[in-house]
Amino acid sequence: MKPAVLVCRAVFPDIVQRLREHFEVESNDADVVWTPTELIAHLQGKAGVFITGTQPIDAALLQACPDLRAVCSMAVGYNNVDVPACTARGVLVSNAPDVLTETTADFGFALMMATARRVTEGERFLRSGAWDRWSVDAFAGADVFGATLGVLGMGRIGQAIARRGALGFGMPVLYHNRSRLDPAVEQRLSARYVDKETLMRQSDHVVVVVPYTAASHHTVGATELAWMKRTATLTNIARGGIVDDAALAQALAQRRIAAAGLDVFEGEPRVHPGLLSVPNVVLTPHIASASLPTSRAMANLAVDNLIAALGRGPHAGKPSTALNPQVLG
Ligand code: DGY
Numbered sequence: 001m002k003p004a005v006l007v008c009r010a011v012f013p014d015i016v017q018r019l020r021e022h023f024e025v026e027s028n029d030a031d032v033v034w035t036p037t038e039l040i041a042h043l044q045g046k047a048g049v050f051i052t053g054t055q056p057i058d059a060a061l062l063q064a065c066p067d068l069r070a071v072c073s074m075a076v077g078y079n080n081v082d083v084p085a086c087t088a089r090g091v092l093v094s095n096a097p098d099v100l101t102e103t104t105a106d107f108g109f110a111l112m113m114a115t116a117r118r119v120t121e122g123e124r125f126l127r128s129g130a131w132d133r134w135s136v137d138a139f140a141g142a143d144v145f146g147a148t149l150g151v152l153g154m155g156r157i158g159q160a161i162a163r164r165g166a167l168g169f170g171m172p173v174l175y176h177n178r179s180r181l182d183p184a185v186e187q188r189l190s191a192r193y194v195d196k197e198t199l200m201r202q203s204d205h206v207v208v209v210v211p212y213t214a215a216s217h218h219t220v221g222a223t224e225l226a227w228m229k230r231t232a233t234l235t236n237i238a239r240g241g242i243v244d245d246a247a248l249a250q251a252l253a254q255r256r257i258a259a260a261g262l263d264v265f266e267g268e269p270r271v272h273p274g275l276l277s278v279p280n281v282v283l284t285p286h287i288a289s290a291s292l293p294t295s296r297a298m299a300n301l302a303v304d305n306l307i308a309a310l311g312r313g314p315h316a317g318k319p320s321t322a323l324n325p326q327v328l329g
Pocket residue numbers: 052053074075076077078100289
């Protein structure tokens with residue numbers, strides 16, 4: 001008898017096929033976004049679940065799904081999973097770090113550049129048919145090369161962004177993080193550790209790459225936005241909720257900062273209406289890690305973990321990116 005597993009959203013069929021070699025698989029090929037109650041219903045009798053960064057896995061769900069032994073996510077962020085509750089019930093949790101670092105840093109940098117140089121504002125203008133002559137200051141934005149880059153959250157992705165700025169664009173880098181980096185890493189990235197206020201006050205372009213936790217909720221709110229230069233930009237590729245979107249919409253409308261680039265939103269896929277109505281913001285639908293090879297690598301890693309966590313395959317019992325490996329003894 002093969003154990004049963006659930007794939008919560010539509011994923012690459014050939015990657016799901018890898019699960020079928022080991023498990024009875026129910027896959028959500030219609031890509032329905034299930035409510036928590038529907039998710040619980042689909043999880044009945046399942047030993048494992050393949051999730052993305054959005055399905056909530058909490059104590060109530062665990063209580064209602066007593067057969068569940070492994071929760072494997074294809075996302076690096078795992079704020080949708082109550083890891084301590086899983087650990088308490090002996091449920092293995094894994095995420096998908098590393099495989100998305102460079103792709104996500106590319107996108108963060110691209111979004112920051114598009115924001116500084118007003119790329120989408122210019123495109124909207126052109127598409128509207130309003131472009132009838134060249135003008136000396138049309139869509140004049142801010143320079144990226146040589147400007148000061150502020151990285152809020154200096155984990156793997158933050159460091160990859162800092163490297164692009166320092167080595168590719170001659171940017172002095174300031175960073176703020178829970179803990180300071182090794183001095184050798186700081187030197188390699190030409191990065192200087194500062195407190196949050198200094199970072200917000202001195203940076204020309206702030207990029208937010210902090211993981212979402214209760215403690216990081218509204219890390220950038222009205223106070224932090226008020227510290228920023230009027231000419232500065234803010235880019236958020238981390239998670240909705242780390243930036244206070246209402247405060248940001250107000251700061252953009254009042255031109256208290258120059259512009260913002262946002263890939264993640266509080267309550268997404270809904271977007272604060274104040275952000276939709278201001279011109280000086282570049283908006284993308286949570287796609288920072290979405291290159292095809294990287295999305296496939298993330299899904300493959302979650303599948304590897306699910307196979308291993310449920311005691312199958314060559315790495316049985318040893319999922320490579322477990323968040324609570326202690327549950328496997
Ligand atoms: C991640 O991996 O956390 C991305 O944000 C996609 O959810």
